[in-house]
Amino acid sequence: MVRLRSAAESTFGGLPGAFWWLWIATLVNRLGGFVLPFFAFYITGPLHRSAVFAGAVAALFGAGAAVSGVVGGVLTDRIGRKPTLIGSQLANAATIVVLGYARSTWALALGALAVGLATSAFRPAQNAMIADMVPAGDRVRAYALNFWAINLGFSFSMAVVGLVTHFGYRTLFYADAATTTLCALLIAILVPDTTPVETIRARARSSSVAVGDGRKREGLGTVLRDRTFIAFVATTFVLLIVFCQYNSGLPMAMSASGLSAATFGRIAAINGVLIVLLQMPVTRLLKRYPEGRVLAGAGLVIGGGFGLLAFGQSIEMYVLCVVVTTLGEIGNTPTGQAITARLAADHLRGRYQGVYQLAWTLSQVAAPLVGGAVLSAYGGAPLWIGCFAVTGLTALVFLRIGKHVERRVAAARSAEAEAEADQTKVTATAIADGQQPELATA
The missing domain is CATH 1.20.1250.20 (MFS general substrate transporter like domains)
Structure with a gap:
């Protein structure tokens, strides 16, 4: 019993409360992660499109996600961790709902690209926020707990996806958007912004470069x-x-x-x-x-x-x-x-x-x-x-x-x-x- 308590303490103890609210928001988001894992099946099944087209749509999503990650990283440092997290989650929820109504070739392609452009912007902000909250010695454990929440939520969503589809495939899009929105609300209400003061100073320095004070622009x-x-x-x-x-x-x-x-x-x-x-x-x-x-x-x-x-x-x-x-x-x-x-x-x-x-x-x-x-x-x-x-x-x-x-x-x-x-x-x-x-x- 003592050993079990010690293991629990070394796993979950010593981390700030703000981290756990962010952890809960991440878990809620992943509990409804229905759309992306089954999108190729949705295209080739109910929409009766070819596997080649499904692959092309997946590639567009990947291209959008690649751009989204870098842009999200820049926004994380420029406008702050919390605004980027909330904005990206709300944008992700909106694009998922729109994608649920897409039927034509162009609508599906552009919809997948839009979801990709929104979906990865939150990851740099989330990882930066965890680094802000947690001391260096505990960060591997904190990132492991975050990864654990992602997989815990994913396992649940895959287990219940068959039940959700009984209400129609569009329900998957609504449910995914709902949990993503709830994640954004939890962060907005319960998670403090950890953006460092140096970010504000960096904005000031970016304008001072034009004056010629010799400082190098950091970006x-x-x-x-x-x-x-x-x-x-x-x-x-x-x-x-x-x-x-x-x-x-x-x-x-x-x-x-x-x-x-x-x-x-x-x-x-x-x-x-x-x-x-x-x-x-x-x-x-x-x-x-x-x-x-x-x-x-x-x-x-x-x-x-x-x-x-x-x-x-x-x-x-x-x-x-x-x-x-x-x-x-x-x-x-x-x-x-x-x-x-x-x-x-x-x-x-x-x-x-x-x-x-x-x-x-x-x-x-x-x-x-x-x-x-x-x-x-x-x-x-x-x-x-x-x-x-x-x-x-x-x-x-x-x-x-x-x-x-x-x-x-x-x-x-x-x-x-x-x-x-x-x-x-x-x-x-x-x-x-x-x-x-x-x-x-x-």
């Missing part, structure tokens, strides 16, 4: 010039091309093996169940290791899961593949978000998270192209062996990046300590001279 270019971070995003993108074979190469291979879509659905459902059951225990276990090593190890586990398919493609092997790759996903996702928060200055966290989001959105576009091309030209075994080989290379890069991150964090801490020491000296001198400390530091 998206600052992020793109961060070589360590860009190397991290590029390596993550390569790893995610492997991981996203879960949604592209894996179903293609299972179909070629004569397995049905229903069988794929049942095996794929193992992913969500394992994340709900294991995300927090595994996160507690990995907390003792440096983040670079966790990313390297998680990548190897993902590659190893796909590599197992080179030894056979039975149902049992597919199940084992999903189990192993899910363990890698559990280690990778919250750790990557935490490293992004570590590398970003407070007033640039939105932009950093937005660029990091590109690795996810673009990999979802690239993975089907890569997986399909390799499967068509060479077959399954080369694809799965190649997945493991690629993750071996990404592991080496992550280890190197991890060392750079630790050096940057150590240097930042040293600079902060020196600044505090200097401030203490200035204050002490002012007091000794009979001055007010505020006047000495102005």
Whole structure:
């Protein structure tokens, strides 16, 4: 009993109340996440369109999401965390309802693009807000809890989607929009804005540049010039091309093996169940290791899961593949978000998270192209062996990046300590001279 209480405390304790309100809002949003997972089925089923058209619509959604993540990151730093979160959620709800009424080819295509442009803008704001709220030592745990809420809500929505469709497919769009709107209302009422004061100062500096005071404008270019971070995003993108074979190469291979879509659905459902059951225990276990090593190890586990398919493609092997790759996903996702928060200055966290989001959105576009091309030209075994080989290379890069991150964090801490020491000296001198400390530091 004591051990159970200790585990619960180390998992859920010590985080601010505002984080839990944001967590609840995220869970509510995902409880109604009906539309996107079943949109391709909706197009090819009730709307009787081709699979090619469904793929093109999915690509438009992905393109919109890629743009949305970066724009959302810029807005997060420019207008604030909370306004971006609320605005993006309300826009997402509105575009989902409109998409529910789309029937023509152009309406469906433009509707999917509009949903994509709205749907990913909240992620940089949410991740930046978590970094603002939670101390650096607890951020991996906080991001893991957020990821857990996403999968908990997703598992519920997939379990009840059949019940919802009894009222008609348009009900899916209304229900999704309703939970998204409720999420926005919860954030508006219960979650404080964590936008740092430096964001306001950055706005002032942007206008002072035109006057010619010699200051450099800090914006998206600052992020793109961060070589360590860009190397991290590029390596993550390569790893995610492997991981996203879960949604592209894996179903293609299972179909070629004569397995049905229903069988794929049942095996794929193992992913969500394992994340709900294991995300927090595994996160507690990995907390003792440096983040670079966790990313390297998680990548190897993902590659190893796909590599197992080179030894056979039975149902049992597919199940084992999903189990192993899910363990890698559990280690990778919250750790990557935490490293992004570590590398970003407070007033640039939105932009950093937005660029990091590109690795996810673009990999979802690239993975089907890569997986399909390799499967068509060479077959399954080369694809799965190649997945493991690629993750071996990404592991080496992550280890190197991890060392750079630790050096940057150590240097930042040293600079902060020196600044505090200097401030203490200035204050002490002012007091000794009979001055007010505020006047000495102005």
